Amino acid sequence: MNRALIFVTKIFFILILFFKVTGVIAQLTKSDIDNAIEISTLEHPYLYFNESEKKLLINRINKDQDSQDVYRRLKAEAKVWMAMPVDKNIPIQGKNTRADWSDDDRSPKYSSYYNKNRNNAFHLAFLYQMTGEDRYAQKAFEFADAFCDLTTWTRRAHEFPIIYSRIMPWNVPDDQVNFNFDHWNGDSGRMMAAVYDWLYPALSQPQRDRIRGALLEKVITRVRGDYEFHWWATAYRCNWCGVCNSGVGLVGLSLLKEHPQLTDVVAESYNRINSMFNELGVDGGWQEGGAYWNYGIHTSSFFADALKRLTRGKYNLFKNKRLADNPVTFPLHISLPGNQSLNFEDSNGGGLLGSTHLINKLATETQNPQAAWYRNRLDIDYRTEYQRKSGNKSFTSSSLGDPFDIIWSRPKFQALPPTQPSIHFKTIDWWVMRSDFLSPDKVLVAGKAGKNDDPHHGHLDIGHFIVYWNKEYYIRDLGKSGYDEKYFDEARFDYPEASSEGHNTILVNGEQQISGKYYKQPYDYTIGGVVLDFRTNADSDYVLMDPTNAYPKKELKKWRRNILLEKPEITLVLDEVHSDKNALIEVRFHTGVDLKTQQGYVLLDGKEGTMALIPLTDQDYSIIEGRHPSQMVNASQPFRWIQYFDVELKATAKKTVIANLIVPVDDKKQAKEIMASKKIESNKDGSLSISFSYENQPFKYHFKNEKSGLLLD
Numbered sequence: 001m002n003r004a005l006i007f008v009t010k011i012f013f014i015l016i017l018f019f020k021v022t023g024v025i026a027q028l029t030k031s032d033i034d035n036a037i038e039i040s041t042l043e044h045p046y047l048y049f050n051e052s053e054k055k056l057l058i059n060r061i062n063k064d065q066d067s068q069d070v071y072r073r074l075k076a077e078a079k080v081w082m083a084m085p086v087d088k089n090i091p092i093q094g095k096n097t098r099a100d101w102s103d104d105d106r107s108p109k110y111s112s113y114y115n116k117n118r119n120n121a122f123h124l125a126f127l128y129q130m131t132g133e134d135r136y137a138q139k140a141f142e143f144a145d146a147f148c149d150l151t152t153w154t155r156r157a158h159e160f161p162i163i164y165s166r167i168m169p170w171n172v173p174d175d176q177v178n179f180n181f182d183h184w185n186g187d188s189g190r191m192m193a194a195v196y197d198w199l200y201p202a203l204s205q206p207q208r209d210r211i212r213g214a215l216l217e218k219v220i221t222r223v224r225g226d227y228e229f230h231w232w233a234t235a236y237r238c239n240w241c242g243v244c245n246s247g248v249g250l251v252g253l254s255l256l257k258e259h260p261q262l263t264d265v266v267a268e269s270y271n272r273i274n275s276m277f278n279e280l281g282v283d284g285g286w287q288e289g290g291a292y293w294n295y296g297i298h299t300s301s302f303f304a305d306a307l308k309r310l311t312r313g314k315y316n317l318f319k320n321k322r323l324a325d326n327p328v329t330f331p332l333h334i335s336l337p338g339n340q341s342l343n344f345e346d347s348n349g350g351g352l353l354g355s356t357h358l359i360n361k362l363a364t365e366t367q368n369p370q371a372a373w374y375r376n377r378l379d380i381d382y383r384t385e386y387q388r389k390s391g392n393k394s395f396t397s398s399s400l401g402d403p404f405d406i407i408w409s410r411p412k413f414q415a416l417p418p419t420q421p422s423i424h425f426k427t428i429d430w431w432v433m434r435s436d437f438l439s440p441d442k443v444l445v446a447g448k449a450g451k452n453d454d455p456h457h458g459h460l461d462i463g464h465f466i467v468y469w470n471k472e473y474y475i476r477d478l479g480k481s482g483y484d485e486k487y488f489d490e491a492r493f494d495y496p497e498a499s500s501e502g503h504n505t506i507l508v509n510g511e512q513q514i515s516g517k518y519y520k521q522p523y524d525y526t527i528g529g530v531v532l533d534f535r536t537n538a539d540s541d542y543v544l545m546d547p548t549n550a551y552p553k554k555e556l557k558k559w560r561r562n563i564l565l566e567k568p569e570i571t572l573v574l575d576e577v578h579s580d581k582n583a584l585i586e587v588r589f590h591t592g593v594d595l596k597t598q599q600g601y602v603l604l605d606g607k608e609g610t611m612a613l614i615p616l617t618d619q620d621y622s623i624i625e626g627r628h629p630s631q632m633v634n635a636s637q638p639f640r641w642i643q644y645f646d647v648e649l650k651a652t653a654k655k656t657v658i659a660n661l662i663v664p665v666d667d668k669k670q671a672k673e674i675m676a677s678k679k680i681e682s683n684k685d686g687s688l689s690i691s692f693s694y695e696n697q698p699f700k701y702h703f704k705n706e707k708s709g710l711l712l713d
Helices: 003-022 030-036 051-063 065-083 109-131 134-148 184-200 205-223 239-254 258-277 290-310 322-325 330-334 356-366 369-390 403-407 491-496 668-677
Strands: 423-425 428-431 443-448 465-469 473-474 506-508 530-536 540-548 558-565 570-578 584-589 594-597 601-603 610-616 621-629 642-648 654-666 679-682 688-694 697-707 708-713
Touching: 030 258, 030 708, 051 065, 051 109, 051 134, 051 403, 051 654, 065 134, 065 403, 109 184, 109 403, 184 239, 184 290, 205 239, 205 258, 239 258, 239 290, 239 570, 258 290, 258 322, 258 530, 258 584, 290 443, 322 356, 330 369, 330 423, 330 679, 356 369, 356 403, 423 530, 428 530, 443 540, 443 558, 465 570, 506 570, 530 708, 558 610, 558 697, 558 708, 570 688, 570 697, 570 708, 584 594, 584 654, 594 621, 594 642, 610 668, 610 688, 642 654, 654 679, 668 688
Parallel strands: none
Antiparallel strands: 423 428, 428 443, 443 465, 465 473, 506 584, 530 540, 540 558, 558 570, 570 654, 584 642, 594 601, 601 610, 610 654, 621 642, 679 688, 688 697, 697 708
């Protein structure tokens, strides 16, 4: 064998190994889909189930309590929809719907009309399939007909006048002028594709063509052949990519009988959603935050399921390595006891992430025992919240059900929790430290470093952290502000909710963090921070962050933040700040409970307990309360003050070290005892020791002085 052939052979096997290890899947072509789907054999319904599989669903409804309850609830709610007159008078959609400047902007009529007609058609179409009763199909068509009559399925907030000045996310050219297809349109395409598929056997040809025409007009012809003119098409780190491509792909699949040429959009959706899945972290993390992980993965799963079925498993997006290896690692680890989840970035910090049917699907497709455990966790926390609100002791998961809780049934294999409750998401540099997943009486500490390169949903919050205990944030993240016309422009960085001054970070002479991306400016991928060390064991967790490069570095020259969780409840934060001498250093904290400033420390009073925040430094310091003025560009959004407090001190040298101890206390007396016992000692070699007494037990931590800074020994 000559050397050239040997070289080519080696390269071939290296590429094979690369694709195997990285999970990269080759780009599909139209001919690949043509060869994989036997279009001539398709008979509606076929997207999510066919006539044979429908019998299995009906059997599931008869035998499975959760599925039966979803079905019974849908039938009960359908009594309203069946009796409801379908209004064909389309309400006026306001021109500035995120500003609420006019009566039309503030009116919920258009949004209600849009959602009601689409959603009612979807649910009634499913009931037609499960019952075979034509009355459901005809009423579903009435709602679908009204929805098809809308000029566009794109919503005003994402049309040119409002969205044009948005800062575009990663992998998207700045010169964007076409905004005729948004995530609302993607969702509607997905749902109306199912309506068409499910109603098809009951409709006349004109009725079928009414829905088919709308799917072509509102979805296919707006996108097909024009992907280069839609910003979301290549925004692979943005949830929009999954939502929009899934909607287009599902419409293409639903129309294959009439338009077999649409296999090209099916291939496009596969390739682009797969590229989005490739941007999940090596451990499942998603930079946009939990809510947008949920939106992107959820909507993409509908297309992934339909395509897997129609290609008989040949093209299966659930096998993407990034998704398959960590199907629920992100939502599980950012979950909080008490039906909550971390609200970093623009997430809303609401309930646990992931609908029951999505987690059913991810668990079943990946056979992941942690996904099955998380699915059971949804029942536990939903049950608690349901009973708390209603006083009703009876509960099934289908109390929050959806037709897909029947179609994508609960996994049947063994469920196991993760062996380690704490985690560092390496790709996005988020971290969570905890004793276990379910105990609200044990302190949870979480924070983030990473890059400031997500202008879409990211915040300037590098080095930020929270402390959560007894189902409350004692040190909190503000979460997102409401979305208004300016929030996705450069103005977002002036909102306290998105700026570094509105996070638990450091300010030196008022200098704030900067973004790695501004409007029509090139990306700077050096802007941001990094987790330098992360350790976890049964007794304690530790993280070291360096957020320095998130700042202009004119005032703050260097910053390293050490955070230690001594399980189950002691949090120690040690900040090493480099600046000019005499600089004002502010260590900022936001709290979600009552704040009471004391002599030299702070009491944080929650509903179920009190914490003390106690500074430790060999310098004079002050505790200063402050508040941010917050006002959205929205006429109906009231002005509000956002409270915070700073531990302030003047730099007496180029390096300033200050620690803050955050611990539960019974009362002021216990806090004062800790104050009396605290000690911070600097050694000749630059190392540092911190000691204190808590609940009659001494604690001492030593930080060695390495070339780059202090590090827990």
